[in-house]
Structure formats: structure tokens, C-alpha cells
Amino acid sequence: MSTNDYLVLAGTFHGVHAITRTITPRIPVPSPPSSTSTTSYAFPNPGIPATGLEYLETEKFRLTCFQTLTGTKFLLFTDPLTTNIDVVMRKVYELYADYVMKNPFYQLEMPVRCEAFDRHLGGWLRGRT
Amino acid sequence: MSQHPRHSAMLSISTSNSNLANAGADKQQPSQNVSTPTQSSSPGLRVPSNRKTIYDRHLNRSRTAELSRASFAFLFSEMVTYAQRRVTGIQDLEKRLNEQGYPLGLRLLDLLFYRTMSSSTSSSLSSSSTSSSPPNRPLRILPLLHLIHGPLWRLLFQRSADALEHSVSPETPNEYMITDNDPLVNTYISVPREMSMLNCAAFVAGIIEGVCDGCGFEAKVSAHNQPTEMWPGRTVFLLRFGDSVMEREKVLERAGVR
Numbered sequence: 001m002s003t004n005d006y007l008v009l010a011g012t013f014h015g016v017h018a019i020t021r022t023i024t025p026r027i028p029v030p031s032p033p034s035s036t037s038t039t040s041y042a043f044p045n046p047g048i049p050a051t052g053l054e055y056l057e058t059e060k061f062r063l064t065c066f067q068t069l070t071g072t073k074f075l076l077f078t079d080p081l082t083t084n085i086d087v088v089m090r091k092v093y094e095l096y097a098d099y100v101m102k103n104p105f106y107q108l109e110m111p112v113r114c115e116a117f118d119r120h121l122g123g124w125l126r127g128r129t
Numbered sequence: 130m131s132q133h134p135r136h137s138a139m140l141s142i143s144t145s146n147s148n149l150a151n152a153g154a155d156k157q158q159p160s161q162n163v164s165t166p167t168q169s170s171s172p173g174l175r176v177p178s179n180r181k182t183i184y185d186r187h188l189n190r191s192r193t194a195e196l197s198r199a200s201f202a203f204l205f206s207e208m209v210t211y212a213q214r215r216v217t218g219i220q221d222l223e224k225r226l227n228e229q230g231y232p233l234g235l236r237l238l239d240l241l242f243y244r245t246m247s248s249s250t251s252s253s254l255s256s257s258s259t260s261s262s263p264p265n266r267p268l269r270i271l272p273l274l275h276l277i278h279g280p281l282w283r284l285l286f287q288r289s290a291d292a293l294e295h296s297v298s299p300e301t302p303n304e305y306m307i308t309d310n311d312p313l314v315n316t317y318i319s320v321p322r323e324m325s326m327l328n329c330a331a332f333v334a335g336i337i338e339g340v341c342d343g344c345g346f347e348a349k350v351s352a353h354n355q356p357t358e359m360w361p362g363r364t365v366f367l368l369r370f371g372d373s374v375m376e377r378e379k380v381l382e383r384a385g386v387r
Contacts, residue, residue: 102202102317104209105324114319119361 003111013053013075017065021052068093088125095121202317209318209329219327223351227335234339237284241340242266245280266344268386270370270378273344274305277337285336286313303370307337310360328352330364337366347371 001009056063057080066074066089074092078085099117100106106114212225267273274293282290286309296304312330320327330352341348349369357363 099317099319102199102206103319104206104213104329105319105321113321115361116317116319 007111010073010075013065014073017052017067017073019052021050024050064089066093072096091124092121095124198313198316201313205314205329205332206317208332219324222327223331226329226331227338227350230332230335230337231339231342234336234341235343236339237281237336238340238343241276241281241284244284245276269381270305270346270374272387273341273346274307274368276344277340278307281337281340282309285333301369303372303375305368305370307366307368308355309333309364309366311362312364315362315364326354328354328364330366334366337368341368341370346374348374 051067052065054065056065060080062078062080062082062085064076064078064085066076066086068074074089074096076085076089076092078088095117096112099120100112100114103114103116106112208229209226212222212229216222216225267276278290278293282288290307291310292306292308294306294308296302296306298304309330312333314330314332315328318329320329334350334352338348338350341350348371351367351369353365353367355363355365
């Protein structure tokens with residue numbers, strides 16, 4: 001896949017993710033009778049905000065999405081049988097925070113081209129297998 | 130007229146508060162050597178609960194204390210970004226980073242001497258002004274280089290530099306190299322490919338230059354990338370001493386000064 005394909009995928013995924021967030025079913029909240037007639041709705045568990053698409057699974061691969069609190073999304077392509085994906089995601093996030101965000105030459109919102117990030121991630125992945 | 134009692138009550142409360150604060154301060158005064166009466170008047174500065182800021186601490190005390198690497202990384206990243214504004218090229222950027230480090234080296238030198246001196250001979254503090262005490266200031270190039278390679282590097286990065294070399298070429302006897310396999314300042318920095326000549330350790334080179342100049346050794350210091358398979362961030366600091374230094378070096382050698 002070329003860089004452009006990645007960008008198209010990211011853009012498409014972002015839209016789908018936003019849609020899946022909004023179609024989360026909600027339940028009506030019984031409003032106090034004194035208030036106006038409009039009924040408000042809430043998620044089944046109000047403490048947890050609605051998450052969007054988290055997994056996309058096909059026969060050959062699985063796409064995992066991890067959204068940070070700042071809204072950055074990491075998409076990881078793995079074999080459907082791979083386990084411990086959250087560990088990998090956490091490490092990717094850690095390395096991203098270290099080697100991308102602390103790099104003065106990285107511009108926000110731009111494709112990540114940081115040699116140290118690639119090197120450390122590659123080294124870590126090689127150490128795992 | 131009706132407001133007066135309330136006002137006086139407020140006044141009395143505020144005075145009693147300040148009394149309390151003073152009493153608390155008085156209670157802690159005996160335990161600390163340096164009294165800081167003016168600190169309570171600055172609301173912006175956060176004072177630790179034991180009222181000892183980093184400024185009250187003994188210079189030697191914070192020697193083993195460590196700083197957050199992340200905060201340094203962010204600070205340095207901002208420094209590079211700042212230096213990147215209004216520069217024309219890579220050399221200009223390195224020059225700016227060098228200039229940022231230079232005053233730091235000049236100022237660091239005194240602290241370095243103070244610490245190396247007090248750790249070796251703690252009692253010579255009072256008699257340090259006399260020339261009879263062993264010279265703590267390097268007079269020849271080699272002691273200076275050892276000072277940079279060892280104590281300065283330990284002060285800055287908690288470890289010695291990795292190598293110290295003299296130029297093998299006979300045309301440039303004034304060139305020395307100090308190697309750091311993985312400079313702390315470059316840990317999180319990946320330089321884009323189109324600027325591959327750039328090494329942000331030019332900041333450290335500036336510090337070294339400041340130290341050399343502060344010792345009376347006129348020198349130009351630059352940082353160069355020399356990656357190896359094992360150490361992709363290996364950096365060589367090239368020290369080029371001025372002609373006056375080399376002439377003096379010859380005189381001192383004849384005089385037998387070490």
C-alpha cells in the first residue's frame with residue numbers, strides 16, 4: 001500500500017468511526033414531570049462514552065483501532081489469531097509519545113516519518129517474536 | 130458606621146492569619162541554614178512544604194539528584210524548534226544551537242570546579258585562592274580534555290563520554306575528538322532525511338566550547354554524525370583549538386608544566 005492509500009484508508013475509517021459512534025443505541029431517560037415535554041436520551045451506561053468501531057475482522061486479517069484520549073487513532077493490522085493486541089497497542093502508543101511527540105522535527109497532523117520511532121518499534125517487535 | 134465592626138473583624142482575621150504563618154515559619158527556621166524571609170511574598174513561585182526551594186539547597190546536594198528526562202526532552206525539543214525559526218540553513222541552525230549552549234558552558238564551569246574540588250579536597254575551600262594548592266584549573270590541553278570527558282560528562286549526563294582521541298593527521302595537530310555513542314539530547318530526535326547533516330548535539334558542542342573558553346583555551350567545537358551499526362546515534366565532537374593555544378602548549382611543554 002502506498003502512502004496515499006493509507007491516507008485514503010485513514011480518512012474513510014475516520015468517517016465510519018464517527019458514524020458508528022452516533023448510531024450507538026440510547027434509551028430514553030424518564031424526565032421529571034415538571035420539566036418541558038422533550039425527552040432526553042442517554043447511553044445505557046452513562047459513565048462510559050460511546051466508542052466507535054474497535055475491530056474490523058475479515059477472514060485474513062483483523063484491523064484494530066485504538067483511540068487515544070487526545071483523539072489520535074492507531075490502526076493495527078494483524079492476523080485474526082494474534083493475541084495480546086492491546087499490549088502491542090500500548091507499546092506503540094508509548095513509543096509514539098516518546099519518539100514522535102518529543103521530536104522537534106515532527107509536525108503535528110503530518111505523516112510520521114521518524115527514524116528513531118521506526119527503529120525502536122522494529123527492535124521491540126523483533127524482540128517479541 | 131454599620132460596616133465598621135465587620136471590617137475590623139476581617140482585619141483581625143487577616144492579621145491573625147499572618148501571625149500564624151509567621152509562627153509556622155519561625156518554627157521551621159532553626160532547622161534550615163539559609164533563612165528565606167522574602168519567599169512568602171512571591172505568590173507565583175511554588176514553595177515546597179519544608180520551604181526549601183532548589184535555590185536554598187547546597188550546590189553539592191543536588192549532584193546525585195536526577196531530573197525528569199521527559200521534561201528535558203520536551204524543553205530541548207522546544208529549543209530546537211525555536212532555533213529553527215528564522216534560520217537560513219543547517220549550518221545556521223547548528224550555529225544557533227551552539228550559541229545556546231555556549232553561555233551554559235561558561236556558567237557550568239564554576240559549578241564543575243566547585244564540585245570536583247570539594248569532592249577531592251574538601252578542606253581546601255578556604256585556601257583555594259592561594260596558588261600553592263594543587264591546580265584545579267587545567268593548564269594543558271590533555272587535563273582539559275580529561276575534565277570534559279570525565280567530570281563534565283558525568284555532571285551533564287551521569288556517565289563518562291565513550292572515547293577521547295587525538296587527530297592522527299599530522300596537518301591538524303590541534304584537533305581532538307570526543308565520542309558519545311548515544312547522546313542524551315538526541316535520544317528522541319530523528320532528523321528528517323533532507324537535513325541528514327544536522328546534529329542537534331551542536332548544543333552540547335556549544336557547552337564544550339564554553340567550557341574550553343572559560344578555561345582560557347580558545348576552541349571551536351562542532352558535532353558530527355558518525356553512525357555505526359550498533360550505535361545509530363553516535364556523535365563525534367570535534368574540538369579545534371586555536372593557534373595561540375597550540376603555541377602556549379609548546380611553551381608549557383618546554384617549561385615542564387603538566
